[in-house]
Amino acid sequence: MTAMAALLLLLLVFPAHAGLPIDLTAFDTPDDGGKSITLEWIPLHRLGMADSLQSLVLLRRAEDETDTLELTSLGARDSLFIDDKDLVTDEPYAYVLEARFPSATLVSNETTATPTIQWFNKSRSAVCGAVVIFTSLLLWFTYHASKGREMFIRRIAGLEAVEEAVGRATEMGRPIMYVPGISTMSDVATIASIQILAQVAKKAGKYATRLTVPNRDPIVMTVCQEVVRESYNQIGRPDLFREDDIHYVTYSQFGYAAAVSGIMMREKPATNFLLGMFYAESLILAETGNATGAIQIAGTDSDAQLPFFITACDYTLIGEELYAASVYLSKEPKLLGSLKGQDYAKAITIALILLGTILSIAGVPQFVAVFK
Numbered sequence: 322m323t324a325m326a327a328l329l330l331l332l333l334v335f336p337a338h339a340g341l342p343i344d345l346t347a348f349d350t351p352d353d354g355g356k357s358i359t360l361e362w363i364p365l366h367r368l369g370m371a372d373s374l375q376s377l378v379l380l381r382r383a384e385d386e387t388d389t390l391e392l393t394s395l396g397a398r399d400s401l402f403i404d405d406k407d408l409v410t411d412e413p414y415a416y417v418l419e420a421r422f423p424s425a426t427l428v429s430n431e432t433t434a435t436p437t438i439q440w441f442n443k444s445r446s447a448v449c450g451a452v453v454i455f456t457s458l459l460l461w462f463t464y465h466a467s468k469g470r471e472m473f474i475r476r477i478a479g480l481e482a483v484e485e486a487v488g489r490a491t492e493m494g495r496p497i498m499y500v501p502g503i504s505t506m507s508d509v510a511t512i513a514s515i516q517i518l519a520q521v522a523k524k525a526g527k528y529a530t531r532l533t534v535p536n537r538d539p540i541v542m543t544v545c546q547e548v549v550r551e552s553y554n555q556i557g558r559p560d561l562f563r564e565d566d567i568h569y570v571t572y573s574q575f576g577y578a579a580a581v582s583g584i585m586m587r588e589k590p591a592t593n594f595l596l597g598m599f600y601a602e603s604l605i606l607a608e609t610g611n612a613t614g615a616i617q618i619a620g621t622d623s624d625a626q627l628p629f630f631i632t633a634c635d636y637t638l639i640g641e642e643l644y645a646a647s648v649y650l651s652k653e654p655k656l657l658g659s660l661k662g663q664d665y666a667k668a669i670t671i672a673l674i675l676l677g678t679i680l681s682i683a684g685v686p687q688f689v690a691v692f693k
């Protein structure tokens with residue numbers, strides 16, 4: 322039977338505005354935020370009518386108002402669907418599908434659905450499982466660390482050298498310069514740097530060695546002042562704190578680099594700590610400190626600046642070593658347990674990636690599909 326013959330036959334049986342011989346189905350979209358309804362129907366090409374179809378129009382009614390949504394690109398799939406989005410949660414919507422032909426319009430059944438919120442997104446089950454496992458690891462290692470259990474942390478040369486660097490400045494009778502980067506407190510590298518500053522201040526205070534901290538950001542300066550003050554208080558040497566040693570320089574990037582370089586040349590600190598977020602000024606600071614003969618310990622999570630620090634400094638903390646430094650220096654049990662929990666979570670993630678790769682190559686995609 323040709324498409325035109327099938328159309329004529331259907332028009333005889335189903336005149337204009339009659340019900341379609343197919344059903345329109347509407348239901349709440351699963352695993353969403355309660356603002357979508359999914360509609361499904363069978364395309365007319367199964368009945369040999371697609372060639373003469375001019376348009377397929379979906380009518381939506383809510384609170385006595387009717388919106389028209391025109392659907393295009395029907396294609397030749399066995400079934401069609403659409404997600405009607407940006408709806409009002411818990412409000413019912415009625416839908417009707419109209420198939421418009423040159424000489425007639427066929428109307429489907431009316432179907433109703435209500436968008437509701439799903440409290441659990443089943444498509445994110447893998448994420449939920451990962452959170453549970455990660456949290457369990459953190460709690461487990463934190464508990465055992467607080468009970469005094471010995472936990473291994475690999476040796477990091479730059480952090481092993483902190484004691485030596487502070488001792489060198491003490492023996493030479495020259496100050497220690499600590500540069501916390503040029504970013505703001507919203508940068509995680511700056512936060513990590515200030516945590517390291519607390520440990521360096523305690524070691525410097527133990528030997529009564531002067532510690533200077535030039536700052537580019539005034540808020541970072543204020544935080545550094547309080548951190549150093551508290552560190553001196555904790556070791557019982559509040560008299561060592563000098564507010565002028567933790568000072569503001571300028572917000573200009575290269576103005577700051579020039580000013581800090583000038584301080585290095587004039588005061589010739591025996592030890593320079595360059596830890597935090599750095600940009601194009603990193604090489605200027607590192608080269609100037611190298612020229613003064615200072616021992617330099619640098620660290621950043623900026624990949625672009627690491628080569629300059631590795632070239633011009635004695636020790637360089639690479640990437641996450643900067644984040645782990647405060648734990649390494651303080652050996653605080655809760656932080657130590659958190660660090661070990663993160664390490665084990667990373668190991669599990671790497672193992673899953675390798676296993677998924679092997680299974681995918683072997684033609685077993687079901688394992689990877691779980692994590693989509």
